[in-house]
Amino acid sequence: MHITILGGGGFLGRKLAARLSETGTLAGETISSLTLFDMAPPPAPEKAPFPVRCLTGDVADPQALGEAIPPETRVVFQLAAVVSAAAEADFDLGVRVNLQGSLALIEVARRCGVPPRIVFTSSVASFSGDQSTVMADDARQMPLNSYGAEKAAAELMLQDASRRGMLDAVNIRLPTVIVRPGRPNKAASSFVSAILREPLLGLETSLPVDEAFALWVSSPRVVVGWLLKAAEMDTSALGTDRGINPPGLTVTVGEMLAALSPAERALVKSEPDPVVAGIVGGWPARFAATRALALGFQPQVGLAEILQAFREDDLAQTRAERGH
């Protein structure tokens, strides 16, 4: 089967491509070829047992997307996005990539021989709620930021295209993914990774919220497992509702800081930022995720696993890239 990863150059895209390259199969079928598509040239995974095409282009351009998704494509992982603070700063850019890109994906998917599975990464940011509310699986999406609104609107259209048999979408609302390798980015949640990653690199970082602040999180390793599960699952169990709230983990900032050594902890400086706090403060911190667990999505078990995943998978390379 042919697989395409949109946003294949991002940190989740690279990890997913590496995992597919290791296994060589998906849903019991041999992967015949893989296309990675991103704005900048995405790196091919090492030692892939199948041919890998690396393409650049704009996900909102149906022609570029059509080249990235040839008619024989069976699975598309849609990881390309303009993230939360960037979509808040530039409304037009967010609409184009996060919503128009999804409409272009529907257009292209309709040309495939068999309706392809679309694993669409939506977000916890498509919901709003206070710190204590446990969000039910059928909770209404009432986003308080443009990124979340665009994701929720795209979900509706992918769900409708699934109902019509044009494609076969699973809309998975990812928690805040930590610990992100590399550098801080424009996500409003960038600090959540930074308060662990930067101290582990021996670097100072700022904390824009207070220590009692709770978040819904997961590790990149667990997320890659969810993406594969979403690609392999029998979607007939979903019916009309193509949305999945996966089983992440609720942690407080204080619990995260307590996982650091005292010397590392001292590198995190409190610097309240009302803009960042305003965005992430509207994201719910707790989800029931009953449906996802029943469907076999593996839960994020604890903060120790998250830190272990970063140390094993990303710390050495991040250190090398950043010279620390």
Place this chain on the structure above:
Amino acid sequence: MHITILGGGGFLGRKLAARLSETGTLAGETISSLTLFDMAPPPAPEKAPFPVRCLTGDVADPQALGEAIPPETRVVFQLAAVVSAAAEADFDLGVRVNLQGSLALIEVARRCGVPPRIVFTSSVASFSGDQSTVMADDARQMPLNSYGAEKAAAELMLQDASRRGMLDAVNIRLPTVIVRPGRPNKAASSFVSAILREPLLGLETSLPVDEAFALWVSSPRVVVGWLLKAAEMDTSALGTDRGINPPGLTVTVGEMLAALSPAERALVKSEPDPVVAGIVGGWPARFAATRALALGFQPQVGLAEILQAFREDDLAQTRAERGH
């Protein structure tokens, strides 16, 4: 103030333009001019006390829409839509008008000197539910048809643009509006008007569902009142949630038929249509509408008022137009 009606040539658009022409004011301000915009040339209301421009164009074309909505526009009524069965038959057309048209509206509204009030007509079709469920005001929109999905997606984007201060939207989810004048149209709900209108004209018509089937309905007269209320209300009371489920009426097909004379009743022939029944069967028939009532939206009081509105407002003209 300048007002624009998109879909100004449709039956609700014409009634709304006539009402504005009668009053000459909105929200206590004098109407300085009115633009009617539609695919075909919309008729100007008779004896309007202000200049009326009648323009034709495509709502998904930002340039045409820009001409229809000059920078001094204070209120836009967005009534232009590809209706339910038409959007189901032609996916691309529905997406273009119902969703891309709304994105074009956001683009144009941002050029206005003051963020304009947008009265966006969404629909009961953006929800799904069984015949007995009473939909709460914060019910999740889980559409079972493309029209509803496009409307719900557009609502999310208009709500976000309101949060950002680009415009000031009220998304009003209209019930099935009866009795529509004129001829049957491509709405899956066309029969709901036809089973009253056609017998009153002495014509036969078909009934695609059974008599126990319940619907959420309102008269054009009451709907025009809601549109004006949505244009005039203080939106600070809405907060983030820009959606209004207005206080319509639950009626069964049997109750509607019982309002006809025996001779008229005999003109309605049962002809089950699984396609139509499949679409309208997923639309909820009961809404709490608590929020709308608290905000002062007038309730649809009864079937007698609906029939009276049709006899007084539309029967003579419909008879003349159709030669019956």
